[in-house]
Amino acid sequence: MPVLTRLIPSPVVVDIRRGALDDLAVVLADQRISANGKLAIAISGGSGLKLREQFGPLLPGAEWYPVDGGTIDAAVKLADAMRGKRYDAVVALGGGKIIDVTKYAAARVGLPMVAVATNLSHDGICSPISTLDNDNGRGSYGVPTPIAILIDLAVIRDAPARFVRSGIGDAISNLSAIADWELSHRETGEPVDGLAAAMARSAGEAVLRHPGTVGDDDFLVTLSEGLVMSGIAMSISGDSRPSSGACHEISHAFDLLFPQRAASHGEQCGLGAAFAMHLRGAKAESGLMTEVLRRHALPVTAEEIGFTADEFVRAVEFAPQTRPGRYTILEHLDLSTDQIRDAYADYAKTIRS
Helix, strand or coil: CCCCCCCCCCCCEEEEECCHHHHHHHHHCCCCCCCCCCEEEEECCCHHHHHHHHHHHHCCCEEEEECCCCEHHHHHHHHHHHCCCCCCEEEEEECHHHHHHHHHHHHHHCCCEEEEECCCCCHHHCCCEEEEEECCEEEEEECCCCCEEEEEHHHHHHCCHHHHHHHHHHHHCHHHHHHHHHHHHHHHCCCCCHHHHHHHHHHHHHHHHCCCCCCCHHHHHHHHHHHHHHHHHHHHHCCCHHHCCHHHHHHHHHHHHCCCCCCCHHHHHHHHHHHHHHHCCCHHHHHHHHHHHHHCCCCCCCHHHCCCHHHHHHHHHHHHHHCCCCCCHHHHHCCCHHHHHHHHHHHHHHHHC
16 A cells, blocks of 8 residues: 655644743653653753753753853764763753754754754754854754754743844745745756645745734744744755755855854845845845845845945855755856846845835
């Protein structure tokens, strides 16, 4: 008998609401996560330390591990510290860097991982990828999807607004990434996973068209769900293709070329997505993206994130080198330096008119 369905890797618990963290101990006591309460909890030096004071007494069997930075060295150090201690699971309690470090460390020692997000800066909350700084700049590493996701809207509201807005740019960039995936299918025959594409597109559209702001719980739920769905879409496809195209190539180029000046990941991806849509001639879509990004106080030009037009041109020119083998509108057009400069000038003129 033919197989009529497929199994989709996804968390067993996704809890997004105000007060979700009040039930953290209950979630961790789930027999699918922890049988005896022996847990490792990785925390940041900021919000994580405050949450340790709150939840330490409720988790007497847990051991706490402060994590310093989002580097591959920090992830290996965390893995080595946990090794051989027979934990049931490891919990990441913090922002994107803590979650990425903990996902990698959990994979290294073979533990299920719970993500407790304290901000919504990017779609790494639920993705099967850890993005970590290394000696060559920054790398992406395949890891298992978290077994559980908790997002407490009250905690998210305490995070710096810029971090929350960053997630908006990352979610919206899905639409450019899907357009690149479909372009690659037409031009190179690369297969498109329809389910993964549908989930990533739905996540991006939901955030793009929601009338609310980061001050509204309803919008924060939509953004949180969009970032989680983006991560599951990547798990379905087996790579970052549903959420990463020219938009992310441009962002990675900023990170590598200007490591001390790069803006947040989502800010760069949102700008990269709007410019990529402009390049493919989707002027209405690019215009809507820039309108929404502006409404959420996100940058829509290079100057608004601290770069000159020439530096933006340099980043776009370098961008295809960040993802060898990935086919996007940048590889398709293969623009010269002068053509990129002209395209950016036209983009900037269009969004200012």
